[in-house]
Amino acid sequence: MLKNRSVVSIDDVSKEDMSEIFETSDEMSRLLEQQKPLRLMEGKIMATLFYEPSTRTRLSFESAMNRLGGSVITVSDTGSSSIAKGETLADTIRMAESYSDIIVIRHPMEGAARLASRFSSKPVVNAGDGSGQHPTQTLMDLYTMKKEKGEIDGLNIAMIGDLRYGRTVHSLILALSKFQVSITLVSPQILRIPEHILARLPRGFEVNVTDSLSEVLKKTDVFYVTRIQKERFTDLNEYQSVIGSYSVDEKAVAEMKEDAIIMHPLPRIDEIASEVDYSKKAAYFRQAANGVPVRMALVSTILG
Incomplete structure (x- = not known):
């Protein structure tokens, strides 16, 4: 309790x-x-x-x-x-x-x-x-998944973008490890999720790692997109090398499963194109609510 x-x-x-x-x-x-x-x-x-x-x-x-x-x-x-x-x-x-x-x-x-x-x-x-961490963001993220998809168990989830500094992702992956889900981590090499977070996952809970967004488009139920966080970088050259690494646009949305949803903890910069807002797959404003x-x-x- x-x-x-x-x-x-x-x-x-x-x-x-x-x-x-x-x-x-x-x-x-x-x-x-x-x-x-x-x-x-x-x-x-x-x-x-x-x-x-x-x-x-x-x-x-x-x-x-x-x-x-x-x-x-x-x-x-x-x-x-x-x-x-x-x-x-x-x-x-x-x-x-x-x-x-x-x-x-x-x-x-x-x-x-x-x-x-x-x-x-x-x-x-x-x-x-x-x-x-950001535990209350994680609770609303999980609640959104459950409300949008009916159940959390059985989902294929892709986490995309800044997985190194993104506290929402750190909390979310730990929470999702309590469920029966499949997770793919999509990020540039320098923004991969920290090893100390992965080390806390239960034995036998495996995640897939890739730097290719196109690889996950057709098989994912939930796309959890994150902002590249300029304020967390100590080296601005490093930030410039990864800004704009991934962009979810209308073309990407068209390749997704019909019932897929797109989530984002917000605020966003350019990682989700504004035209995506009109798609029924865009769940990020419902998520914020x-x-x-x-x-x-x-x-x-x-x-x-």
Whole structure:
């Protein structure tokens, strides 16, 4: 059970927890459609601490808490807070926990969310830590797959693009290893998924590796496309060598299976052409919309 527990890694969420969250997400979606005010989190306060820019994650967390009847306090501009004066993460977290019931944190340093959870007596939720993990994005990704395809087991999934720095992919592949799926990793050599992530996969869970997008077009059920993240590169020449490596356009979509779906954690740059938005296979905006009911389900589960 996730009640009163922090979620800083997808490892903190069991397959049984996922099933509970997905069922609750369905219920939250139904309640949202009815447009009735909810009071499930009335009197509860969420503190959101974003040390990195965010649009979808921050807005969906804050929307989720507001729709549950709770309230939100936030730090989104660290330049105008005590962080700019040199306040430590430990002191910021101890301050935030005294003002709130749950803390949501995004930080550029890998491991920051785990560190924050050690300083807090209140539950901490990781909204992305550097190139580490993004567990709530993974929950909405899995929920989207289940909602779009009916079941997760049995799917052929291709992860495409920046698999080295992409924290969404790191969390997602670990979560998918709990299911009966086939995974192909598509990336340039320098952007392949880190070995330390692959080493954490269960014994016997195999992944296919290729640098060819065309190789997977006809046999894949779910295309999970990621942005090449310029902000993670220390060598801009290295970034320039891989930018535009893959582009999902109308031609590529025409070669996909009729019932295939295309997902993306967003934001995108040029890896999915804008004309693809009009295809029924484009699931990325529906995926983003799922962030609200999934985070409503997670917050209500954690806070009971």
